[in-house]
Amino acid sequence: MKVFDPVTLGLVLAVLGMGGTLLTLFVLSLIVDLLKRLFPLRRELDSGASTGPRAPAPS
Amino acid sequence: MERALQAGLSGLVAGFSALTISEVIMMAIGCLLLYLAIARGLEPLLLLPIGFGALLVNIPGANLMEPGGVLRVVYDAGVLTELFPILIFIGIGAMTDFGPLLDNPRILLLGAAGQFGIFLTLLIALLLGFPPLQAVSIGVIGAMDGPTAIYVASKYAPELLGAVSVAAYSYMSLVPLIQPPIMRALTTAKEKAVVMPAVRSSASKTTKILFPVVVFIVGSIVAPQGTPLLGTVMLGNLMRESGVVQRLTGMAENELTNIVTLLLGLAIGATMAADKFLTPTTLLVLALGFLAICLDTASGVLFGKLMCAITRGRVNPLIGAAGISAFPMAARVVQVEGQRYNRRNYLLMHAMGANTGGQIGSIMAAAIMLSVIAGLGIG
Numbered sequence: 001m002k003v004f005d006p007v008t009l010g011l012v013l014a015v016l017g018m019g020g021t022l023l024t025l026f027v028l029s030l031i032v033d034l035l036k037r038l039f040p041l042r043r044e045l046d047s048g049a050s051t052g053p054r055a056p057a058p059s
Numbered sequence: 060m061e062r063a064l065q066a067g068l069s070g071l072v073a074g075f076s077a078l079t080i081s082e083v084i085m086m087a088i089g090c091l092l093l094y095l096a097i098a099r100g101l102e103p104l105l106l107l108p109i110g111f112g113a114l115l116v117n118i119p120g121a122n123l124m125e126p127g128g129v130l131r132v133v134y135d136a137g138v139l140t141e142l143f144p145i146l147i148f149i150g151i152g153a154m155t156d157f158g159p160l161l162d163n164p165r166i167l168l169l170g171a172a173g174q175f176g177i178f179l180t181l182l183i184a185l186l187l188g189f190p191p192l193q194a195v196s197i198g199v200i201g202a203m204d205g206p207t208a209i210y211v212a213s214k215y216a217p218e219l220l221g222a223v224s225v226a227a228y229s230y231m232s233l234v235p236l237i238q239p240p241i242m243r244a245l246t247t248a249k250e251k252a253v254v255m256p257a258v259r260s261s262a263s264k265t266t267k268i269l270f271p272v273v274v275f276i277v278g279s280i281v282a283p284q285g286t287p288l289l290g291t292v293m294l295g296n297l298m299r300e301s302g303v304v305q306r307l308t309g310m311a312e313n314e315l316t317n318i319v320t321l322l323l324g325l326a327i328g329a330t331m332a333a334d335k336f337l338t339p340t341t342l343l344v345l346a347l348g349f350l351a352i353c354l355d356t357a358s359g360v361l362f363g364k365l366m367c368a369i370t371r372g373r374v375n376p377l378i379g380a381a382g383i384s385a386f387p388m389a390a391r392v393v394q395v396e397g398q399r400y401n402r403r404n405y406l407l408m409h410a411m412g413a414n415t416g417g418q419i420g421s422i423m424a425a426a427i428m429l430s431v432i433a434g435l436g437i438g
Binding site: 004006007009010011012013014016017018020021022024025026027028029030031032033035036039040041 | 161164165167168170171172174175177178179181182183185186188191194195260261262263265266269270273274277278281282416419420423424427428431432435437
């Protein structure tokens with residue numbers, strides 16, 4: 001097991017952890033956008049294939 | 060005859076004579092967990108078996124956690140192998156509807172911000188002198204995700220499993236009490252009253268089917284150490300969204316999750332033996348776990364404020380508090396708080412999106428941490 005001082009280890013984990021999580025989820029959000037463009041809801045609605053639930057509208 | 064009676068009687072009173080104060084205290088803690096589960100309805104599915112497991116393991120002379128004991132068998136088979144949390148993740152994936160998240164994918168960022176408390180707590184735990192792997196396990200309490208916390212603790216710090224699990228599930232059930240004061244303190248009256256437009260369903264069935272596959276592939280390549288976590292939750296979700304294996308989906312949602320939850324709860328309770336649980340370290344773990352959850356909430360709300368500023372007031376910062384994994388309690392808290400300041404405000408679906416984002420975020424954060432630890436050569 002390698003030995004790091006606590007501050008260095010903590011900062012490395014915090015920076016890489018927070019940065020990595022944020023960056024990964026940002027990339028995933030871009031991919032979801034892309035998927036929605038490639039497979040839009042309307043096309044499937046036209047062909048009667050979609051089962052997407054509707055969110056309740058505020059009254 | 061008299062000697063035989065004495066010998067037989069000694070077998071009956073052996074339990075009383077061997078009972079220690081520590082075991083009595085642990086039994087009281089077990090009863091407290093049972094009370095919270097039954098009378099208060101706090102996470103009863105887990106706190107009840109955990110509480111009873113704590114009673115079982117602290118009966119003197121029963122030796123249920125000794126080699127060959129029934130609790131030891133369950134613990135070795137399901138917790139030591141990390142099997143139980145992994146199986147539960149299949150059920151969670153099968154139960155989760157990522158629809159609100161797919162309708163507004165940017166909300167995923169709140170699911171990332173809601174995990175910052177993990178890393179800040181980890182840093183504090185290291186500064187307090189905890190060994191790195193124990194500090195990681197303590198930080199993960201902030202994921203507000205029971206199976207993730209159990210998975211990491213059983214992998215890296217099994218000696219803290221009882222404290223970490225009890226902290227994770229207890230604080231998760233206390234979200235409606237912990238979060239509101241932080242949300243109120245960090246937002247202005249104007250921000251709390253921001254009205255967000257209704258969420259319209261915009262994700263096609265194809266998108267919903269591809270989503271778990273893409274998240275799994277991308278997430279696992281970024282953080283391979285988290286593949287078991289991400290893989291099983293996304294497998295469960297793929298089963299749900301594909302609609303072609305309804306029997307398996309139903310089984311994962313019900314029978315599998317129920318059986319594993321019972322065994323997992325008992326196994327966690329079994330780690331609460333008096334000599335291992337009643338230590339100053341346990342108190343410190345509970346305190347740091349609380350801090351982690353407060354920091355998660357604060358970072359989520361602050362990131363919500365940032366999104367509010369960037370979008371020129373189109374995002375209500377309160378939904379940032381839902382960027383944790385405690386589903387759906389955190390989303391409900393946001394809805395209640397939003398309505399408190401603006402009766403026309405319906406934040407529930409936005410908060411549900413952030414909450415499911417928090418579920419992915421917590422797994423991703425743990426996966427990234429495990430991979431960084433492996434990269435540093437300390438895992």
